[in-house]
Amino acid sequence: MSWDTVFMIMPYLTVVILLSIGLYAVLFKKNLIKIIMGIAIMQNGTNLFLVSLAYRDGYYAPIFTGAESTEMVMPTPHALTLTSIVIGLATTALLLSFTMMIKKHYNSINTEDMRRCKE
Amino acid sequence: MKWEMSRVVRTVTDIMVVPIIVFGIYLVLHGHLTPGGGFQGGAVIASATALLIVAYGSLGKHKKNLSTMEGIGLTAFILIALFGIGYTMFYNYLTGTLGPFGGSLPYYGSNPGYINTGGTVTLMNLMVGIEVSAALSLILWMMSKKSGVISTDEDSEEVED
Amino acid sequence: MTLDIIIENSPTFILAIPLLFAFLTAVLGWVSEKIGEILFGIGLALTVFFVGVMSFEVLTAESWFYVFGAESPSPENITSFFRITFIADGFAVLATITISITAVAAGIYSYSFMKDESGLNKFYTLFLLTLAGVNGMVLTGDLFNLFVWFEVTSVASCALIAFKNYRGRSVEAALKYMVLSTVGGLVVLFSIGLLYGQHGVLNYALLREGIAGSFTFLDKLALGLLAVVFAMKASSVPMHMWAPDAYGEAPGSVTPFIAVTSLGSLFVLFRLFFGVFSVGLDVAILGSLLIVLGALSMIVGVSMALVQSDLKRLIAYLSVSQVGYMMTAIGVGLATLRSGEGFGDLAMQGGLFHMLNDGVYKALLFLSAVAVIHTTDIRSLNDLGGLAHKMPYTTFFFLFGALSIAGIPPTSGFSSKLLIYKSVYLYSPILAIIALVVSIITFAIVAKAFFNAFLGPDQSLMKRRISKPMLWGMGILTVVLIVFTLFPNVVVAEIVDPAVEGLIGSLEGVLP
Numbered sequence: 001m002s003w004d005t006v007f008m009i010m011p012y013l014t015v016v017i018l019l020s021i022g023l024y025a026v027l028f029k030k031n032l033i034k035i036i037m038g039i040a041i042m043q044n045g046t047n048l049f050l051v052s053l054a055y056r057d058g059y060y061a062p063i064f065t066g067a068e069s070t071e072m073v074m075p076t077p078h079a080l081t082l083t084s085i086v087i088g089l090a091t092t093a094l095l096l097s098f099t100m101m102i103k104k105h106y107n108s109i110n111t112e113d114m115r116r117c118k119e
Numbered sequence: 120m121k122w123e124m125s126r127v128v129r130t131v132t133d134i135m136v137v138p139i140i141v142f143g144i145y146l147v148l149h150g151h152l153t154p155g156g157g158f159q160g161g162a163v164i165a166s167a168t169a170l171l172i173v174a175y176g177s178l179g180k181h182k183k184n185l186s187t188m189e190g191i192g193l194t195a196f197i198l199i200a201l202f203g204i205g206y207t208m209f210y211n212y213l214t215g216t217l218g219p220f221g222g223s224l225p226y227y228g229s230n231p232g233y234i235n236t237g238g239t240v241t242l243m244n245l246m247v248g249i250e251v252s253a254a255l256s257l258i259l260w261m262m263s264k265k266s267g268v269i270s271t272d273e274d275s276e277e278v279e280d
Numbered sequence: 281m282t283l284d285i286i287i288e289n290s291p292t293f294i295l296a297i298p299l300l301f302a303f304l305t306a307v308l309g310w311v312s313e314k315i316g317e318i319l320f321g322i323g324l325a326l327t328v329f330f331v332g333v334m335s336f337e338v339l340t341a342e343s344w345f346y347v348f349g350a351e352s353p354s355p356e357n358i359t360s361f362f363r364i365t366f367i368a369d370g371f372a373v374l375a376t377i378t379i380s381i382t383a384v385a386a387g388i389y390s391y392s393f394m395k396d397e398s399g400l401n402k403f404y405t406l407f408l409l410t411l412a413g414v415n416g417m418v419l420t421g422d423l424f425n426l427f428v429w430f431e432v433t434s435v436a437s438c439a440l441i442a443f444k445n446y447r448g449r450s451v452e453a454a455l456k457y458m459v460l461s462t463v464g465g466l467v468v469l470f471s472i473g474l475l476y477g478q479h480g481v482l483n484y485a486l487l488r489e490g491i492a493g494s495f496t497f498l499d500k501l502a503l504g505l506l507a508v509v510f511a512m513k514a515s516s517v518p519m520h521m522w523a524p525d526a527y528g529e530a531p532g533s534v535t536p537f538i539a540v541t542s543l544g545s546l547f548v549l550f551r552l553f554f555g556v557f558s559v560g561l562d563v564a565i566l567g568s569l570l571i572v573l574g575a576l577s578m579i580v581g582v583s584m585a586l587v588q589s590d591l592k593r594l595i596a597y598l599s600v601s602q603v604g605y606m607m608t609a610i611g612v613g614l615a616t617l618r619s620g621e622g623f624g625d626l627a628m629q630g631g632l633f634h635m636l637n638d639g640v641y642k643a644l645l646f647l648s649a650v651a652v653i654h655t656t657d658i659r660s661l662n663d664l665g666g667l668a669h670k671m672p673y674t675t676f677f678f679l680f681g682a683l684s685i686a687g688i689p690p691t692s693g694f695s696s697k698l699l700i701y702k703s704v705y706l707y708s709p710i711l712a713i714i715a716l717v718v719s720i721i722t723f724a725i726v727a728k729a730f731f732n733a734f735l736g737p738d739q740s741l742m743k744r745r746i747s748k749p750m751l752w753g754m755g756i757l758t759v760v761l762i763v764f765t766l767f768p769n770v771v772v773a774e775i776v777d778p779a780v781e782g783l784i785g786s787l788e789g790v791l792p
Contacts, residue, residue: 061154064152086158095458095462200296210350
C-alpha cells in the first residue's frame with residue numbers, strides 16, 4: 001500500500017473513529033456532560049467528513065485575493081462546514097444550559113435520575 | 120461577591136483587548152476576500168469579552184446592550200436581504216454601483232483584494248459580526264456566572280451565519 | 281407590477297417576515313412588553329397573509345420555483361449549482377396551510393395563556409423562529425437549506441418546550457428531544473455529505489437527475505439515514521419516545537405547534553421520497569418502508585394510549601398513531617406510483633387530506649385539553665370529572681376534536697379515513713383491517729377520556745376561568761374543521777389534488 005493511498009484513506013478513517021467514539025458516548029454514557037461531549041465529537045467527525053470530501057489533489061483553496069492559479073476546489077462543502085460549526089455552537093450552548101438547569105432542579109446530571117416525565 | 124484577578128492579569132487584559140477586537144473587525148470586514156467573515160470575526164471579538172469576564176468578573180450593565188446588539192444585527196441582516204426584492208431576496212444590488220462597497224471586480228480570477236467590492240456581502244458580514252459577538256458574549260457571561268444558578272433565561276439564538 | 285413582485289416573492293416573505301419580526305420583537309421588546317406582543321401579532325398575521333397569497337397563486341394559476349440571489353426568481357437562473365431554491369407548488373401550499381392554521385390558533389391562545397410568565401418577548405421570538413423554521417423546511421428545494429431549517433426548528437422548538445424553565449420536567453423533556461434532534465441533525469448532514477460526494481449537487485431537482493443516472497450503495501445509505509431521522513422527527517414508532525415527553529411537558533399553548541413541527545418533518549420525508557429517491561430505488565421497496573413504519577405507528581401508538589391516564593400524554597400517543605395513518609396511505613401511494621393503479625392516487629388523496637385534518641383536530645384536542653388542565657391544575661383523568669357543567673364551550677370543542685380523530689361519520693376525519701380505508705384495502709386488506717381496528721380503539725380511548733373529564737356530577741374542580749382569547753383560538757380550529765366537514769369534496773378538489781400533483785410531479789423537468 002503506497003503512502004498516497006494511506007493519505008487518501010486517513011481522513012475517512014478518522015471520521016469513522018470520531019463518529020464511533022461520539023456515538024458510543026451518546027449511547028452508553030450516563031453523565032449528561034459526557035453525552036454532550038460525545039455530540040461535539042460527532043459534530044467534529046461530520047465536519048471533517050465534509051472537508052475531506054472537498055479535497056482535490058493539486059487544486060488551490062478558493063481564495064481569489066492574490067490567487068496564483070484559478071484551478072480551485074469547489075467551496076460548497078466548506079460553506080456547509082462553516083454553517084454546521086455555527087449551528088453546532090448554538091446547539092451545544094443550548095444543551096449545556098439545559099444541563100445547568102437540570103442540575104439546579106434535580107441536583108444531578110445522571111441520566112438515570114431523569115425519569116420524572118414518565119411517572 | 121466580587122471576582123477579580125491580580126493586577127498583572129488585568130493589565131495584560133487591558134492591553135490585549137484592543138488588538139483582539141481590531142483583529143476581529145479586520146476578519147469581519149475582509150470576509151468576502153479571505154477566510155473569515157462575520158461569524159469568525161464575531162467569535163474573535165467575543166474572546167475579548169471572555170478575557171474581560173475572567174479578569175474582572177463582570178460586564179457591568181452591558182448585558183442589556185448586548186441583547187439589543189444581537190437583535191439589531193439580525194434585524195438589519197434580514198432587512199438588507201429584503202431590500203433585494205424587486206430582483207430576488209439576497210440579490211446583491213450594491214455590486215457594480217459606486218457606493219461604499221460597490222466597486223466592480225472581474226467575475227473570476229485573481230484580484231488584488233480591494234475591500235470595497237463585496238456589495239451587500241460586506242454589510243451582511245458586518246451585521247452577523249455584531250450579532251455573533253454580542254450573542255457569544257452573552258452566552259459566555261451566563262455560563263460563567265459562578266453560582267451556577269441560571270434564573271433569568273436559557274439562551275440566545277444565533278441561527279444565521 | 282408591484283402586485284406581480286409581491287406574488288412572485290411570496291415564498292420568501294413567508295420566511296423573511298417571521299424572522300424579521302422575531303428579531304424586532306427581541307430588540308423592541310426591551311422597551312415594553314406590549315410592543316413585543318403587538319409585533320408578534322403583526323408578524324403572525326403577515327406570514328399568514330403571504331401564505332394566502334402564495335396558495336392563491338399556486339391553486340389558481342401555476343406553481344413556480346424561486347431562486348434566491350438571482351436577478352429574477354425563475355428556474356433558468358440556477359446558473360451555479362449552489363443557488364438556493366424554494367418550491368412553491370401544491371404540496372408546499374398544503375403544508376404551509378396546515379402549519380399556518382395551527383400557528384394562528386396557538387398564537388391567539390398564547391396571548392392569554394402565557395400572560396403570567398416572565399420574559400414573554402423571548403417566547404414570541406422563539407415562536408416566530410419555529411414558524412419560520414417549519415415553513416422553511418417544507419418550502420425549500422435544497423438539501424443543505426433543509427438542514428439549516430431543520431436545526432433552526434430543533435433549537436427554537438426545544439427552547440419553547442423548556443420555556444417554563446422553573447419546571448424540571450419541561451427542561452428534562454426538552455433536553456431529551458434536543459439530544460435526539462442534534463444527533464439527528466448530524467446524521468442528516470452526514471448523508472448530505474454522502475449525496476454531495478456522489479453527485480456534486482444539493483438541489484433536489486438536480487439531485488433527482490443525478491440519482492436517475494446512477495444509484496449506488498452510498499445513496500442507499502444516505503436514503504436510509506435521512507428516512508430514519510425524518511421519521512424520528514415525525515414521531516413514527518420505533519423512534520417515538522421523545523414525543524409524549526415533549527408534547528406532555530411543553531407549555532400548553534405551543535403543544536400543537538410542536539406537534540406541527542413533527543408534521544413538517546413528515547412533509548419533508550414525503551417530498552424526499554417522491555421527489556428525489558423514487559427515481560433511483562424501486563418504488564415498491566420505498567413504499568413498503570413507509571407502510572411498515574406506518575402500520576407499527578398505528579398499532580403501538582394506540583396501544584400505548586390505552587394505558588395513559590395523563591390527558592396530554594394520551595393525546596400525544598394518539599397523535600403518534602395518527603401519523604401512522606398518513607405514512608401508510610402515502611406509502612401505498614408510493615408503492616403503486618407509475619404502475620397505473622387507480623387506488624394509488626386515492627391513497628395519496630386520503631393521506632394528504634388526513635394530514636390537513638390531523639394538523640387541525642390534533643391542535644383542537646391539545647388546546648382543549650390544555651384548557652382543562654389550565655382551569656383545574658389536574659392532569660390525571662382519574663381525578664377529573666363533571667367539567668361539562670362549567671365549561672360548555674371547551675366540552676363542545678373537545679368532543680368535536682375527539683369525534684374527528686376517531687373518524688366518526690359526519691366529521692372530516694371520517695372523510696379522509698374513508699379514502700384511506702378504500703384505497704389501502706385494494707393494496708392489502710390486512711392493512712385496511714389494522715387501520716379500521718385502530719380507529720375503533722381510538723374511539724374507545726377518546727370516549728373514555730371525554731366521559732372521565734367532562735361528564736358526571738359537577739365536582740367544583742375549577743380554580744380559574746378560561747379567558748376569551750383561549751376560546752377564540754379553539755373556535756378558529758373548530759370553524760376550520762366544520763368547513764372541512766361540510767365540504768370535503770371541495771377541499772379535496774381544490775387543495776389536496778394540487779398537492780398530490782405537486783408531490784408526484786413538481787420536480788420533473790424543471791431544469792432547462
